[in-house]
Amino acid sequence: MSSLLETKGLTHVYGEGTPFEKKALDEVSITFEQGDLVGIIGHTGSGKSTFIQHLNGLLKPTAGQVLLHGNDIWANPKQIRDIRFKVGMVFQYPEYQLFEETVYKDIAFGPKNMGISEDEIEQRVKKAASIVHLKEDLLQKSPFELSGGEKRRAAIAGVMAMEPEVFILDEPTAGLDPKGRNQILDQICAYREEQNSTVLFVSHSMEDIAKVAKKVLVMHKGKVAMYGQTYEVFSQVDKLEQMGLTVPAVTKIFTGLKKRGFDLGQNAYTIEQAADVLLPFLQRGGTVHD
Amino acid sequence: MINGIALGQYFPGQSVMHKMDPRIKLINTFIFIIAVFIPQSWAGLLMVILFVLFSINCSKIPGKTILKSFKPIIPIILITSLINVFYTQSGTILWKWWIFTISTGGLNKAGFMAVRILCLIVGSSLMTYTTTPTALTDGMERVFSPLKVFHVHVHELAMMMTIALRFIPTLIEETDKIMSAQKARGADMESGGLSQRIKAFIPVLIPLFVSSFRRAYELATAMECRCYHGGEGRTRMKQLKMQGRDYSAIAVMTVFVGLLIASLFVVPPVL
Numbered sequence: 127m128s129s130l131l132e133t134k135g136l137t138h139v140y141g142e143g144t145p146f147e148k149k150a151l152d153e154v155s156i157t158f159e160q161g162d163l164v165g166i167i168g169h170t171g172s173g174k175s176t177f178i179q180h181l182n183g184l185l186k187p188t189a190g191q192v193l194l195h196g197n198d199i200w201a202n203p204k205q206i207r208d209i210r211f212k213v214g215m216v217f218q219y220p221e222y223q224l225f226e227e228t229v230y231k232d233i234a235f236g237p238k239n240m241g242i243s244e245d246e247i248e249q250r251v252k253k254a255a256s257i258v259h260l261k262e263d264l265l266q267k268s269p270f271e272l273s274g275g276e277k278r279r280a281a282i283a284g285v286m287a288m289e290p291e292v293f294i295l296d297e298p299t300a301g302l303d304p305k306g307r308n309q310i311l312d313q314i315c316a317y318r319e320e321q322n323s324t325v326l327f328v329s330h331s332m333e334d335i336a337k338v339a340k341k342v343l344v345m346h347k348g349k350v351a352m353y354g355q356t357y358e359v360f361s362q363v364d365k366l367e368q369m370g371l372t373v374p375a376v377t378k379i380f381t382g383l384k385k386r387g388f389d390l391g392q393n394a395y396t397i398e399q400a401a402d403v404l405l406p407f408l409q410r411g412g413t414v415h416d
Numbered sequence: 417m418i419n420g421i422a423l424g425q426y427f428p429g430q431s432v433m434h435k436m437d438p439r440i441k442l443i444n445t446f447i448f449i450i451a452v453f454i455p456q457s458w459a460g461l462l463m464v465i466l467f468v469l470f471s472i473n474c475s476k477i478p479g480k481t482i483l484k485s486f487k488p489i490i491p492i493i494l495i496t497s498l499i500n501v502f503y504t505q506s507g508t509i510l511w512k513w514w515i516f517t518i519s520t521g522g523l524n525k526a527g528f529m530a531v532r533i534l535c536l537i538v539g540s541s542l543m544t545y546t547t548t549p550t551a552l553t554d555g556m557e558r559v560f561s562p563l564k565v566f567h568v569h570v571h572e573l574a575m576m577m578t579i580a581l582r583f584i585p586t587l588i589e590e591t592d593k594i595m596s597a598q599k600a601r602g603a604d605m606e607s608g609g610l611s612q613r614i615k616a617f618i619p620v621l622i623p624l625f626v627s628s629f630r631r632a633y634e635l636a637t638a639m640e641c642r643c644y645h646g647g648e649g650r651t652r653m654k655q656l657k658m659q660g661r662d663y664s665a666i667a668v669m670t671v672f673v674g675l676l677i678a679s680l681f682v683v684p685p686v687l
Binding site: 179184207210211214215216217218220222223224225235236239240270284288 | 427428594596597598599600601602603604622623626627
């Protein structure tokens with residue numbers, strides 16, 4: 127059986143043949159399975175954004191392939207729009223793409239382009255709005271009257287309403303306060319459970335990644351530097367720091383404890399895990415093993 | 417698609433022409449544009465061609481890039497050539513049909529005009545190739561500063577141009593982003609009739625307008641925070657200073673124009 131989404135030797139060169147030529151992606155081969163929840167991290171300019179824009183056919187590879195259900199998405203360039211409905215993508219600061227007269231119409235823009243019936247559009251818009259907790263009376267307002275956080279959620283709902291199989295988000299929490307961040311992350315997870323879809327999201331916040339992602343993809347200089355379970359990736363502190371990245375603050379504390387002779391046997395990357403490990407340890411009176 | 421537009425087609429380099437004072441480049445380009453229309457004979461035009469080739473050599477811009485700048489003007493050249501071919505009737509007549517006549521004189525003139533336009537475009541585009549937009553407006557501000565006597569707000573105009581130029585790449589980037597975002601939601605901007613295509617741009621234009629206004633407000637605030645209050649008493653970080661190469665450029669230009677004018681008296685006009 128073929129994987130859900132796969133790239134083979136994906137390479138992208140910007141401005142080929144000009145003095146500004148830059149290789150943004152270098153032979154990226156990676157596989158995402160149905161139901162994956164992947165956090166993508168990498169230094170600025172590591173090729174994350176370029177990479178995700180290939181997955182729904184917004185950028186065409188210079189070399190290599192993107193396979194959805196084992197089929198090359200560029201096999202028939204005229205069908206590329208259909209790919210974009212299956213692989214939904216939310217850009218950075220998506221609130222700047224709102225344009226319709228009402229929030230309802232804006233969320234309906236995607237489904238409308240899919241050519242589905244009015245009834246189904248309404249159903250989908252309401253469903254997406256409820257996932258991101260936009261109240262019904264807001265739907266008839268102009269998107270420009272909403273608050274920053276509401277705008278962001280409305281824009282995300284606009285992509286959710288297309289009900290894509292793969293849901294990609296580029297820094298969905300950038301510029302939000304902690305409460306807003308958590309809300310959006312929870313809503314993304316809620317969407318994933320509801321649709322049983324695959325979610326990829328780019329983030330600079332290791333805490334967000336640790337909280338939500340099951341797997342982590344680390345990009346560095348246009349290549350895949352690491353790809354694995356979250357705990358595996360976050361256990362390689364030195365390697366991450368070499369790439370200008372970091373690990374969640376909690377993980378840093380655990381590494382520090384280990385250096386000082388308190389080997390707790392296991393690592394933690396969220397506050398909850400840390401509590402689970404530290405509490406018994408403290409109850410034992412601070413000894414490493416019984 | 418949008419990257420194909422050559423905007424402020426600056427081509428980075430370290431050549432003599434890149435380092436030249438933008439004021440001199442501006443003035444020389446202006447003189448050159450007039451000078452191209454001086455010669456009335458192929459001999460004179462040959463001098464212009466040689467001068468352009470010499471300038472290209474000084475700028476170290478690859479020939480391929482120069483050739484690319486021809487592309488948008490090909491239709492203009494074709495149209496003017498056609499008009500010239502059919503409007504000029506002198507010499508021997510080669511072909512005649514209904515009201516259309518092709519004569520040797522017409523062909524001669526059409527060729528002459530075509531070469532002239534090509535020289536004009538290449539010569540003047542060398543300036544934009546070798547000068548960054550900011551250096552260019554800087555030079556303009558200085559060249560036009562005598563107009564202050566007539567209460568022309570030279571500094572403010574130059575500042576507006578600098579800001580406009582500065583924001584072109586930003587806006588292009590923004591347009592690209594919004595277009596990608598709308599395409600990701602299934603917007604179709606590449607097919608359909610004209611009215612459909614214009615409609616398809618609404619989802620791009622509205623967010624673009626909104627963000628342009630936002631940026632304008634932000635920039636105005638940022639400028640005021642840094643105490644910007646117009647050109648009065650404003651000093652510059654980069655002082656323009658004439659160097660040896662700039663004086664040589666003036667000298668070369670003077671000799672070139674002198675030769676062109678002399679050719680008018682020596683060689684009989686072609687047309």
